[in-house]
Amino acid sequence: MRHFDTAATRAGLPYDALVPALRRMFAGGCEVPLRHTHALADADGHTVGTLLLMPAWRPGGRLGIKTVNVFPGNALQGLPALHAVYTLFDGSTGVPLAQMDGSEITTRRTVAASALAASYLAREDARELLLVGAGRLAHQVPAALRSVRPGLRRVRVWNHRPEGAALLVRALATEPALEGLQITVATGLEAAVRQADMVSCVTLSTAALVQGRWLRPGSHLDLVGGFTPAMRECDGEALRRARVWVDTSEAMAKAGDILQAVAEGLFDPAALQGTLADLCRGAAGRAGPDEITLFKSVGTALEDLAAAELVFDRG
Template identity: 40%
Template sequence: MAINGDKANPTSAAAAPPTVFISTATLRRLLTHASLIRHLHSTLSTNIQSPVRHSHETTPSSSLLLMPSWSLSPSLPYVGVKLVTHHPNNSALNLPGVHASYVLFNSLTGQTLATMDATELTLYRTSCVSALASKFLSRENSETLVMIGAGSLAPHLIRAHLAVRPGLKRVIIWNRTVGKAQSLAEKLQNESGFEGVILESNGSLEGVVGLGDIVSCATNSETPLVKGGELKEGAHLDLVGSFKPSMKECDDEAIKKGRVFIDNEAALVESGELVGAFERGVITRDDIRGDLVELIKGEKNGRKSQEETTVFKSVGSAAVDLLTAQLVYETCIKNQVHG
């Protein structure tokens, strides 16, 4: 805050708002998929520094991840870090395997501005990155979304894709556990935002992949689920789940068949679909058509025809975490809602 036209001084810094805690429930009230998609579209090209994430084994079966990021732009005076714990054996305790918190700082003063639930933040940012890519890569007249996976990301991905493709009339959910897909379809059908949309589940993966104008995958699969030969003409394939080379949600044919885009450079070394395709000589790195920032800036063309197949592979980034936390925090302060 400037005083009498002078630059900020310790008095103005001391007048900064106190640190706020933003709970899961509050974050859900502050964010919508549509608002976050718009925000990422307008800010993702900002100059943001994101070092390689730190990963540390805390026990033989658990780990701690640190994902720092900071902006070099005066219009985005923030530093942030996401702290993630991964305890895969928590399923035996009926607890989530991943827990996360986000801490946001003022980059000018170093003051802590907010702490918030980063588990929910990650669900929003991941789904909205996919939807933003879909805005450039899927057909505008898409009518059917096939959702592969019925975990915590699935409802977010469905809502986010609907936000950019409101013409979607049918959502088909598939999951290895058929009952889980059925329960999610029934749950969402009764929620607001799905008026005029038919939500259903189907136990036959081969039977539904070919129906999707958009096929979105959010699984931990280490064997290909989507076969390129089964994709319909003009389909857009959204790959969200894999984040290490051993994981893959589609086969080589899908990668070879589609014009492939990524969210950021990390996908080239973390995504099992791409790493495997490179190793087998199916495609080379030069065959990757571009990243999300290049699509936003218009430096790379998205969909070129109704008939072509497009593929988007995301692995996540600390830059998107920072921008999402920014929107949450600024909305919180504007509306004076937190806790």
């Protein structure tokens, strides 16, 4: 069995290869059962962590399982709260093929899915990106989106902590994949949204940040961060004004952005335009230069399998 550490996993997932790999997997499909979630308790019975198992496979192809451990108390020990490994098997024999850095796979496939959606939904002449959030995922968004919208010229970063935005701007300025871009801190969220062609939200917010009335005609809103019904990155007005797509139908039961807008009477689930699979199989994306588009993702093991296969085949 081969082993891919963090650096080797990252090297196997360049966005100009990963986005097409996701497109092929969404178009072709694979088996994705519900993820398994288990609470982990200490000797006194107190829950200290969560174990997630996320399998996916292609009949006659390969089988993969991502194992994710979430231990919120790790911060007290100076450790990340989340750790993950990915194990890839031969789907016909069960023979183990490789083990990879599951956290690296998760980060890169998540932003690559946003880039895949943007390849159908963002205007081809999009030049300005607003990045809302300044964490690990946010760091990867500009490179992923630039891989499908090479006309990108400017990136603004807004964060609820301005010092976090400044740190990310300095980090992005050293990225070879972003050479030539103007990268600055956005001091005001409303003004930055009103100027942006693409707005990508990568936060853990439970209160709407982006207001629908701020979105300019022709813009594309990408919602990455919220993955529970209690989390929210935009208001219901944004969904009311936009044509809405999701990564998978699971988002309709998990995404607070959608569920809360439905509860407010601002979005009808019947108005959903479709999923990434629909787009990759030929469904119409952006219908005109002035319409507002919105993509909401919650993640899927299909993406993990596509990424792991790419790492293995390129390695």
